[in-house]
Amino acid sequence: MGELRLMKGNEALAEAAVRAGSDGYFGYPITPQSEVIEYLMAEKPFERTGMVVLQAESEVAAINMLYGGGGTGKKVMTSSSSPGISLMQEGLSYMAGAEIPCIVANIVRGGPGLGDIQPAQSDYFQSVKGGGHGDYRLPVLAPASVQEMSDFVPISYDLAFKYRTPVLIVSDGLIGQMMEKVELFDQMPRITDKEINEKYPWATNGKPKGKERRILTSLDLDPHKLEKHNFHLQDKYKQIEANEVRYELIDCDDAEYIIVAYGSSSRISQKAIQLARAEGIKVGILRLITLWPFPKKPIDELVIKGIKGFLAVEMSAGQMVEDVKLTVRERTKVEHFGRYGGVIHSPEEVLEALKTKIIGG
Amino acid sequence: MTEEIIIAGFGGQGVLSMGKILAYSGIMQDQEVSWFPAYGPEMRGGTANVTVIVSDDRISSPTLTAYDTAVILNQQSMDKFESTVKPGGVLIYDPNGISKHPTRKDINIYTIEGAKLAAEMGNTKIFNMVVLGGYLKVKPIVKLENVIKGLKKSLHERYHKLIPLNEDAITMGMKHVVLK
Numbered sequence A: 001m002g003e004l005r006l007m008k009g010n011e012a013l014a015e016a017a018v019r020a021g022s023d024g025y026f027g028y029p030i031t032p033q034s035e036v037i038e039y040l041m042a043e044k045p046f047e048r049t050g051m052v053v054l055q056a057e058s059e060v061a062a063i064n065m066l067y068g069g070g071g072t073g074k075k076v077m078t079s080s081s082s083p084g085i086s087l088m089q090e091g092l093s094y095m096a097g098a099e100i101p102c103i104v105a106n107i108v109r110g111g112p113g114l115g116d117i118q119p120a121q122s123d124y125f126q127s128v129k130g131g132g133h134g135d136y137r138l139p140v141l142a143p144a145s146v147q148e149m150s151d152f153v154p155i156s157y158d159l160a161f162k163y164r165t166p167v168l169i170v171s172d173g174l175i176g177q178m179m180e181k182v183e184l185f186d187q188m189p190r191i192t193d194k195e196i197n198e199k200y201p202w203a204t205n206g207k208p209k210g211k212e213r214r215i216l217t218s219l220d221l222d223p224h225k226l227e228k229h230n231f232h233l234q235d236k237y238k239q240i241e242a243n244e245v246r247y248e249l250i251d252c253d254d255a256e257y258i259i260v261a262y263g264s265s266s267r268i269s270q271k272a273i274q275l276a277r278a279e280g281i282k283v284g285i286l287r288l289i290t291l292w293p294f295p296k297k298p299i300d301e302l303v304i305k306g307i308k309g310f311l312a313v314e315m316s317a318g319q320m321v322e323d324v325k326l327t328v329r330e331r332t333k334v335e336h337f338g339r340y341g342g343v344i345h346s347p348e349e350v351l352e353a354l355k356t357k358i359i360g361g
Numbered sequence B: 001m002t003e004e005i006i007i008a009g010f011g012g013q014g015v016l017s018m019g020k021i022l023a024y025s026g027i028m029q030d031q032e033v034s035w036f037p038a039y040g041p042e043m044r045g046g047t048a049n050v051t052v053i054v055s056d057d058r059i060s061s062p063t064l065t066a067y068d069t070a071v072i073l074n075q076q077s078m079d080k081f082e083s084t085v086k087p088g089g090v091l092i093y094d095p096n097g098i099s100k101h102p103t104r105k106d107i108n109i110y111t112i113e114g115a116k117l118a119a120e121m122g123n124t125k126i127f128n129m130v131v132l133g134g135y136l137k138v139k140p141i142v143k144l145e146n147v148i149k150g151l152k153k154s155l156h157e158r159y160h161k162l163i164p165l166n167e168d169a170i171t172m173g174m175k176h177v178v179l180k
Helices: A009-019 A034-043 A059-071 A082-087 A089-098 A124-128 A146-162 A173-177 A193-199 A223-243 A263-278 A296-305 A320-328 A347-359 B015-028 B075-084 B114-120 B124-138 B144-154 B157-176
Strands: A003-008 A024-027 A052-055 A076-080 A102-108 A166-172 A179-184 A247-250 A257-262 A283-288 A290-292 A309-313 A333-337 B002-010 B032-037 B047-055 B067-072 B085-093 B108-111
Touching: A003 A009, A003 B015, A003 B144, A009 A034, A009 A076, A009 A102, A009 A146, A009 A166, A009 A173, A009 A179, A024 A034, A024 A059, A034 A052, A059 A076, A059 A082, A059 A089, A059 A102, A076 A082, A082 A089, A082 A102, A089 A166, A089 A223, A102 A146, A102 A173, A124 A166, A124 A290, A146 A166, A146 A173, A146 A179, A166 A173, A166 A263, A173 A263, A173 B032, A179 B015, A247 A263, A257 A263, A257 A320, A257 A347, A263 A283, A263 A309, A263 A347, A283 A296, A296 A320, A309 A320, A309 A347, A320 A333, A333 A347, B002 B015, B002 B075, B015 B032, B015 B047, B015 B124, B015 B144, B047 B075, B067 B075, B067 B124, B075 B085, B085 B124, B108 B124, B114 B124, B114 B157, B124 B144, B124 B157, B144 B157
Parallel strands: A024 A052, A024 A076, A076 A102, A102 A166, A257 A283, A257 A309, A309 A333, B002 B067, B067 B085, B085 B108
Antiparallel strands: A003 A179, A179 B032, A247 A283, B002 B047, B032 B047
16 A cells, blocks of 8 residues: 555645656646645655656746657646646647646636636636647546545656657645645656657657657648648547546436536535535436546436436536536436536536436436 | 534634644544635635545535535624534534624534633644544544544654644543533
8 A cells, every 4th residue: 555645635736746757747836736846846846756847937837848848758847827737738738739748737627718716617618628739639637535636647748658649637625725644656767868869759769879859849831731641630539438438327227316516526525415415316426537538428327327317516607518428418307517617516416417407307 | 424514713723723623533443534614705804615425335415505514713704604503403602702793502512612722831833733532522433543644654753742632622621521
């Protein structure tokens, strides 16, 4: 068993970054995730593993530092919160185009604009439908506990390098600020230059003798060549959709109704289904672990099984619910419930919404 | 066993650290724990509160609207949280600084003179540990030995010399908690 600690979600993310063998963290503080860089600066991983921790002058600078670091085949990550993530969208689009691996963690807060610093899930569209320009997708993982804030870091690096893509970890102020028990995984070694040369023939870490110059760019002025590059990207996204869907079914075996939720909302919904079951209402949860790729198959299977209705619970005005509707295709009822702008819905409100919008509605 | 607690008072009373020590104590006896503080603008005006859940099972929602126990350390928190205790639940408060005492008849109400006892012990900083002792007397959800282990884990080593004082404070609180 690994080391047990009581940690904030943000701290667990930071510690996991070190233990996953990151070569660099570049970030700019913003509530509710400033503990990430605070923890790293206090922990001094540059003394522990040689990992670089740098406070960039802005989010725009931080994401472009990832472009540089990731481009050399190193493991690099950043974290920010909603307004800061918006600033990073140009860089993310460029990295998707140039196929550069990295991790970007978004500890979402209420919006739009500067919004507030309380938890929200209103960056779903930005995370799964683009955010930056161009035809691209990013794998998006949504931790629902402090444990997963730690566990999802090495998983994200694996995805990032397997598919040469930025990976998003999308959490929120609730998971970031709360403390829970976390079992830390053992320190993984940082990758060596030799390993990078062997594993990543694309890495721009100096021109090897007798080999062609390596270029990482998203620019190609020949539309036919750029279309071909886009075909390649789309093939990659199809592979990710086929292989990397992650989800969890909670109490779905005998369920007549399903709550679809992720992150904090899935935790709150677990309390709601306990309250519902105490009243004899058979309801389960489909919890999204990957927001993209979206778990279409399990939803389809639940529809075929005869589920009477789906309630999409998210701290937004209704974003994920659109993907649930696209999957259910009007074969049964789909409704949305959620508080937003930094307000967290209570388990009782979720139960009430289930009763009025799905069961009685 | 699942115990859902709200601890609420002024910033600086050690509300958050009391919750942290309780959560760490739960970990020391292999329980699941969560600790969720009010942060940001909610804390303006000097109030602080934290929701702590200690359970034998996987914890669902870390935020709640009803609690098994409320530990209340100022009037603002009394106004806000007296009504959130589940029927049959427990409310523990320090009467020092409370002008409107709790009136509910369907819950068990205890008082602990935390501020007074800590002052008598010569260290007002151990106020929160006296209150924790009072709570643990009423709700012995974690063993004292695990609280001490939890203290060791949550305090920096340079403060470990203060652990006996903290233990005394907990014991003092256990002795002086009173059912109203």
